[in-house]
Amino acid sequence: MTVTETPVPPLHDPVIDWFDEHARDLPWRRPEAGAWGVMVSEFMLQQTPVARVLPVYEQWLARWPHPADLAAEPPGEAVRAWGRLGYPRRALRLHAAASAIAELHGGEVPRDHAQLLALPGVGEYTAAAVASFAYGQRHAVLDTNVRRVFARAVSGVQYPPNATTAAERKLARALLPDSEPVAARWAAATMELGALVCTARTPVCARCPIAARCAWRAAGAPAHDGPPRRGQTYAGTDRQVRGKLLAVLRDAVGAVPQAALDAVWEEPVQRARALDGLVSDGLVEPLPDGMYRLPLA
DNA sequence: AATTCGTGGCT
DNA sequence: TAGCCAAGAAT
Structure with a gap:
């Protein structure tokens, strides 16, 4: 039952303070992005690096500033404008999500987690991300970055499991700050920490605000043991x-x-x-x- | 639960 | 150079 009941020293303040100082100025984080901007960015960022998303995101928001604008065009236009971001089914799903928003939600991105989750292409992560980043709600936002930060800082291992586990969700909920706005800040901050400092290959612990409290470092930064994650071969597929x-x-x-x-x-x-x-x-x-x-x- | 689904930069 | 990896979702 008890998975990780070790009382965790307060990580919130150092991580959020670090975020206040080092957060990247990304367009979907600006107030004018709105919930639709956040949602578009989340779709594009599913398995695609920030640097490649940036120019396409700007084009999309300029062309389709509201969900109904995208819904009014053929799905093929979404696929075309997706360019080379990869996984083009995401473009189709984003178009379908925009149509659902236009028809079922009065053209406004829903605030409710369950309603977000019901949209095409929106899974557990994206629903929590939109609810948290766009609407400031209190949700456990578990993406690959956050999972890695928690795996190291709290669980003391180099990498999280291949698939998200119930234990990880429980841990993420346990670590969530009580205050709604602080929880939303925490979600963005832990994600950014994983993206910029606690990176997969070569973490830069010297710049980590919680390095002194990191369970993985305390254990001597042991290498991942267990089956290697399946590589994604591409050529010839x-x-x-x-x-x-x-x-x-x-x-x-x-x-x-x-x-x-x-x-x-x-x-x-x-x-x-x-x-x-x-x-x-x-x-x-x-x-x-x-x-x-x-x-x- | 394990696979499938793009693309390109980085080491 | 050849993997490794990047804010996952659907089946």
């Missing part, structure tokens, strides 16, 4: 082929002929499987005459 196919469609003005798609990959079986996958995902729309385009609906 269906994902690479999908990427090449979709790039052709993104860069085309209208529909493209089958031959243009065939040119991106030599092996026909894998090529066909990848294209089928894109179609069944709704990322590509086949036309009766053997042409293909980004989806209009």
Whole structure:
């Protein structure tokens, strides 16, 4: 039952003070971003680094300042504007989320965690992040950065488990400050600490505000033991082929002929499987005459 | 619970 | 150079 009941010295103040001084000035953190800006950023930041998100985020918010603006356009436009951020199904889901917000929530990003969670592409993390960052609510925001910070500082191990565990959620809730605004600040601060200081490969403990209280350091910074996390091979996979196919469609003005798609990959079986996958995902729309385009609906 | 799903910079 | 890794979600 008791997983990590070790009384944790107050980490809140040093981490939040550090955040006050070192937080990056990111556009989705500015007040004018609004809940929609926060939501767009969260979708884009799912598995994509900040540096690559920044320019695309600016384009999206300029073009679609409100959810209804995006919902009014074909999903294929979202896929096109997604550019090379990767995992383009996120663009489709963000478009679908915008449509749901327009139709079910009066065009306003919902404040309620459960309503956020019900939106396409919004999972546990993103729902908590939007509720916390956009609306200042008190939620345990458990992303890869926070999980790593807690794993080290509190649990004393180099890396968190592969998948988020009940123990991690319990720990995150236990560490959450009582005050709603402080909890929201804490969420952003722990995430930033993981992103800038307590990084995966080479943490910069010299700049860490809680290094003196870090359980992992106290234990001598032991290396991760256990099965290595599965690497993500890419070359030669269906994902690479999908990427090449979709790039052709993104860069085309209208529909493209089958031959243009065939040119991106030599092996026909894998090529066909990848294209089928894109179609069944709704990322590509086949036309009766053997042409293909980004989806209009 | 284990897989699938892009892309590119960094070491 | 060849992995490793990046504010996950859906199935």
